[in-house]
Amino acid sequence: MPSTVALAVARYRPEQESEPTFQSYEVPYRKDWVILDALNHVKDQLDGSLSFRWSCRMGVCGSCGMKVNGTPKLTCATFLSDYLPGPIRVEPLDYFPVVRDLVVDLTDFVRKLKQVKPWIIRKEDKPLAEGEYLQTPDQLDTYKQFSMCINCALCYSACPIYALEPSFIGPAAIALAQRYNMDSRDEGAAARLKILSEHDGIWQCTFVGECTKVCPKHVDPAGAIQQYKLTAATHWVKSLLLPWGAR
Amino acid sequence: MSAEPHYTLYHPRWYRHRVSVWWWLKKGSYALFVLRELTSVFVAFVAVVYLWQLRAIGQGPEAYGQFLARMKTPPFLLLNAITFLLVLFHAITWLNLTPAAMVVRLRGKRVPDWAILAGNYAAWLVLSAAVAFVLLRG
Numbered sequence: 001m002p003s004t005v006a007l008a009v010a011r012y013r014p015e016q017e018s019e020p021t022f023q024s025y026e027v028p029y030r031k032d033w034v035i036l037d038a039l040n041h042v043k044d045q046l047d048g049s050l051s052f053r054w055s056c057r058m059g060v061c062g063s064c065g066m067k068v069n070g071t072p073k074l075t076c077a078t079f080l081s082d083y084l085p086g087p088i089r090v091e092p093l094d095y096f097p098v099v100r101d102l103v104v105d106l107t108d109f110v111r112k113l114k115q116v117k118p119w120i121i122r123k124e125d126k127p128l129a130e131g132e133y134l135q136t137p138d139q140l141d142t143y144k145q146f147s148m149c150i151n152c153a154l155c156y157s158a159c160p161i162y163a164l165e166p167s168f169i170g171p172a173a174i175a176l177a178q179r180y181n182m183d184s185r186d187e188g189a190a191a192r193l194k195i196l197s198e199h200d201g202i203w204q205c206t207f208v209g210e211c212t213k214v215c216p217k218h219v220d221p222a223g224a225i226q227q228y229k230l231t232a233a234t235h236w237v238k239s240l241l242l243p244w245g246a247r
Numbered sequence: 248m249s250a251e252p253h254y255t256l257y258h259p260r261w262y263r264h265r266v267s268v269w270w271w272l273k274k275g276s277y278a279l280f281v282l283r284e285l286t287s288v289f290v291a292f293v294a295v296v297y298l299w300q301l302r303a304i305g306q307g308p309e310a311y312g313q314f315l316a317r318m319k320t321p322p323f324l325l326l327n328a329i330t331f332l333l334v335l336f337h338a339i340t341w342l343n344l345t346p347a348a349m350v351v352r353l354r355g356k357r358v359p360d361w362a363i364l365a366g367n368y369a370a371w372l373v374l375s376a377a378v379a380f381v382l383l384r385g
Contacts, residue, residue: 070274
């Protein structure tokens with residue numbers, strides 16, 4: 001077992017350089033260390049100027065997404081031991097503008113999440129006095145998978161469609177829309193249909209399937225998109241055959 | 248979205264990565280995806296050959312004989328062999344993707360992926376056998 005492992009970390013310091021470069025750091029190798037531990041070691045002991053985002057260290061906050069040896073990963077859940085002997089290449093997520101070093105700007109992603117109206121929409125809210133909206137375990141089960149998303153944006157970084165068509169609303173946003181569409185308490189499917197089935201919505205997706213492969217929470221955004229394609233197509237056929245009925 | 252134009256603030260210091268034309272060669276799974284998309288050209292070719300065959304049948308035995316003779320020339324044999332392999336690849340990859348799109352629920356529980364795949368492959372086998380039976384009977 002090696003005593004140290006080399007990290008090749010992408011650096012981008014806009015005041016010094018016009019494009020990213022790599023910098024090598026030799027960090028102690030420990031079996032229980034994840035990439036994020038190694039980056040924190042660099043930050044604390046070797047080079048305080050390295051910038052990266054992190055928070056919870058346990059795969060819940062979704063802040064520490066980076067590319068490790070070319071694949072989008074949550075660095076808090078990616079062990080050094082899986083990348084021996086190194087060097088391990090750590091880069092910022094693809095297809096988002098790089099602000100500095102490993103920090104990307106996620107404004108576009110957050111804006112898209114908001115566009116799909118990710119909240120429970122009711123035609124008429126029932127009065128508080130009548131209590132909560134009830135749901136059976138089976139009803140919960142239909143959308144629970146899609147509710148596990150932690151907004152880490154790894155799926156966008158894996159999606160070549162988002163790379164080629166930045167206006168594509170993207171995997172996580174569509175999975176989030178499905179999370180609400182399939183919720184038995186929600187009545188907002190029609191309001192989301194317009195956003196999801198227009199040009200920048202589901203039809204941009206060509207089912208590369210990489211979003212599902214990189215998802216650390218097994219949300220299966222590719223599945224959500226294909227299932228919604230079926231829903232939208234059925235809706236379209238219905239609206240064609242029954243001009244009044246399906247609206 | 249196209250209806251509401253979105254403007255980002257000017258950030259001259261952000262680094263924006265350019266996507267290479269060769270992005271699909273960077274990863275094996277991307278290359279397989281592009282290959283899967285390209286196989287649709289060969290699926291279209293099969294359809295065109297079928298139309299051609301129907302036209303030849305409509306024109307009588309002589310025209311059909313000519314069609315068959317043309318199909319036996321080396322370029323067509325080669326092209327059809329390649330087409331067969333790629334259409335097979337197309338069919339298999341397509342079937343393998345179906346569980347993601349098809350959610351079947353029985354008594355409130357989602358039918359597992361392997362069962363949907365097994366159903367699809369079984370249907371494929373039965374249909375192929377039926378076609379083979381019709382063709383080979385006489």
